[in-house]
Amino acid sequence: MKEWEIVVGIETHARLLTQSKLFSGSSENFGAKPNAQANAVDIALPGVLPVLNKGAVECAIRFGLAVEGKIAPKSIFARKNYFYPDLPKGYQISQYELPVVVGGSVRIQAGQGENPSEKIIRLTRAHLEEDAGKSLHEDFHGKSGIDLNRAGTSLLEIVTEPDMRSSAEAAAYARALHALLCWIGICDGNMQEGSFRCDANVSVRPVGQSEFGTRREIKNLNSFRFMQQAIDYEAQWQIATLEEGGRVEQATVLFDPDTGETRAMRTKENAQDYRYFPDPDLLPLIINADWIERISAQMPELPNIRKQRFITEYGLSAYDAAALTAASEIAGYFEACVATAGKNTAKLCANWVMTDLAARLNREDIRIEKSSVMAAQLGGLVARIADGTISNNIAKKIFEALWDGEGNSADEIIEKRGLKQITDTDAIAALVDQVLQAHPAMLAEFRAGKEKAFNALVGQAMKAAKGKANPQQLSELLRKKLG
Numbered sequence: 001m002k003e004w005e006i007v008v009g010i011e012t013h014a015r016l017l018t019q020s021k022l023f024s025g026s027s028e029n030f031g032a033k034p035n036a037q038a039n040a041v042d043i044a045l046p047g048v049l050p051v052l053n054k055g056a057v058e059c060a061i062r063f064g065l066a067v068e069g070k071i072a073p074k075s076i077f078a079r080k081n082y083f084y085p086d087l088p089k090g091y092q093i094s095q096y097e098l099p100v101v102v103g104g105s106v107r108i109q110a111g112q113g114e115n116p117s118e119k120i121i122r123l124t125r126a127h128l129e130e131d132a133g134k135s136l137h138e139d140f141h142g143k144s145g146i147d148l149n150r151a152g153t154s155l156l157e158i159v160t161e162p163d164m165r166s167s168a169e170a171a172a173y174a175r176a177l178h179a180l181l182c183w184i185g186i187c188d189g190n191m192q193e194g195s196f197r198c199d200a201n202v203s204v205r206p207v208g209q210s211e212f213g214t215r216r217e218i219k220n221l222n223s224f225r226f227m228q229q230a231i232d233y234e235a236q237w238q239i240a241t242l243e244e245g246g247r248v249e250q251a252t253v254l255f256d257p258d259t260g261e262t263r264a265m266r267t268k269e270n271a272q273d274y275r276y277f278p279d280p281d282l283l284p285l286i287i288n289a290d291w292i293e294r295i296s297a298q299m300p301e302l303p304n305i306r307k308q309r310f311i312t313e314y315g316l317s318a319y320d321a322a323a324l325t326a327a328s329e330i331a332g333y334f335e336a337c338v339a340t341a342g343k344n345t346a347k348l349c350a351n352w353v354m355t356d357l358a359a360r361l362n363r364e365d366i367r368i369e370k371s372s373v374m375a376a377q378l379g380g381l382v383a384r385i386a387d388g389t390i391s392n393n394i395a396k397k398i399f400e401a402l403w404d405g406e407g408n409s410a411d412e413i414i415e416k417r418g419l420k421q422i423t424d425t426d427a428i429a430a431l432v433d434q435v436l437q438a439h440p441a442m443l444a445e446f447r448a449g450k451e452k453a454f455n456a457l458v459g460q461a462m463k464a465a466k467g468k469a470n471p472q473q474l475s476e477l478l479r480k481k482l483g
C-alpha cells in the first residue's frame with residue numbers, strides 16, 4: 001500500500017486591536033446590540049468615503065517586524081467583489097497584488113518532550129482587510145437578520161506557504177502565531193469571539209512525489225483541537241478517495257465538531273471570480289523607513305529572543321524557557337519573581353510558576369495577570385525555601401495561604417503560624433529519640449530488615465515536629481541513630 005504525506009497551508013484572520021474600524025470611526029467593541037456599531041460607511045450609504053485607520057497599519061507594521069517579513073513601501077487596497085447579504089457595499093476592501101507585508105516566518109516546535117526540534121514555517125504574505133457583517137438565523141421568528149457591527153472591522157490576513165506536514169504541525173503553527181499576535185499586542189486572541197480564525201488548506205500526495213495534490217480548504221476553524229481533528233479527518237478522507245480510484249476536487253469544506261467530519265460547502269472560487277481591482281476611493285498606502293523605525297523602537301523583546309535569554313541568563317532548559325515564554329505575561333511574572341528571590345533561585349522560581357502556580361490558576365480558571373499571588377509574593381516564598389527557612393512542603397501550605405489572602409508575604413505567614421523550619425541538630429535529635437521510644441514496634445520491624453519501617457519512623461518524627469523539621473537532616477540523624 002502507498003504511503004501518503006499530508007500537506008497543509010494556513011490562512012488566518014486576526015482581528016486587530018484597534019479602537020475603531022479599518023475605514024470608519026465606528027467602535028470595534030464586541031458584543032454590542034445588533035447594528036449599534038454601524039455608521040454610514042459600514043452600512044454603505046451612497047456617497048460615503050473610506051478613511052484608512054492609521055492604528056491598523058501600525059499593527060501590520062508590528063507584525064511585519066515580528067516575523068521579519070518585508071514591509072512594503074507601497075501597498076494597494078483592492079475591491080474583492082461578491083454578493084452576500086452581510087456585505088452591503090457588494091465588495092470587501094482588501095489587498096491583492098501588493099500586500100502590506102511580504103514573506104517572513106514563524107518558528108514552531110515540531111517535536112515533543114524535553115528537546116523539541118524547531119521548524120520554520122514560511123509566510124507568503126499578510127494583508128489588511130475589512131471584515132463582513134453577520135447574518136443571524138436564530139430567534140427571528142422564521143426570518144433572518146443582518147448585524148453590521150462587524151462590517152468593516154480591521155483584520156490582518158496571514159497566509160503561509162504549504163509548509164506543514166501533519167495536523168500536529170498545523171496546530172503548533174496556529175498556536176505559535178496566536179501567541180505571537182497576543183505578545184506584540186495587535187490581537188486579543190479571543191477565539192470564542194472570532195478574533196482569531198483559521199482556514200486550513202489540506203492536500204495529500206504519495207511520499208516521494210514532488211508535485212502537490214489538489215487541496216480542499218477547511219473554513220473557519222476556531223479552536224486548535226478542532227483544527228487538528230478536522231485536518232486528520234480531511235486527510236483520511238482524501239487518502240481513502242484516492243485509494244478507491246476517485247479524484248479530489250478543489251473545494252471549500254466545513255468541519256462539523258459534532259460529527260468530527262468535513263463536508264463540502266461549495267466548489268472553490270478562483271481569484272478571477274472576484275474581479276479584484278484597485279479601490280479608486282483609497283490612495284496607495286505608503287510606509288516610509290522613518291515610520292518603521294519609530295514602530296521598531298516600541299517593539300517588545302520577541303518570544304524567541306526572550307526564550308534564548310532565559311536559557312543563557314538563568315540557565316533554564318529549552319523546555320522550561322519555552323513554557324515560560326508562551327505568553328509575555330508569564331515571562332514577565334517569572335522575571336519579577338526572580339527579581340525578588342534572587343537569580344540563583346531561577347530554576348526554583350520556574351518550577352513554582354509552571355507547577356503550583358499554574359495548577360492553581362488552572363483550577364480557578366484565572367489568567368496569570370489576575371493571579372491572587374503576586375510575582376513578588378511568590379519570589380518572597382521561593383527565597384525562604386532557598387535559604388532553608390521552610391521546606392518545600394510547608395511552602396505549598398504558605399502558597400495556599402497567600403492565595404487566600406491570609407497574609408501579605410510569606411515571611412508574615414511563617415511568623416504568624418510559627419512555620420519556621422527546625423534546623424537545629426539538637427532539637428531534631430531530641431525528636432528522633434522521642435519517636436524511637438514511643439514506637440518500639442516500628443523500631444523492631446526496622447531491625448528485622450523492613451526498610452518501610454524507616455519511612456514510618458521519619459513520618460512519625462515529622463508529625464511530632466508539626467512538619468517543620470528539615471527533612472534531610474531528620475532522615476540523616478535517624479539513619480545515624482539506627483546505625
Ligand code: ADP
Nearest residue numbers: 007008009010160161162201202203212213215
Ligand atoms: P486562495 O487565496 O485561493 O485560497 P492561495 O494560492 O493563496 O489560494 O493559497 C491559500 C493557501 O493554500 C496558502 O496557505 C497555501 O500555502 C495553501 N496551499 C496552496 N496549495 C496547496 C496544496 N496543494 N496543499 C495544501 N495547501 C496548499
Ligand code: MG
Nearest residue numbers: 011199201217
Ligand atoms: Mg483562501
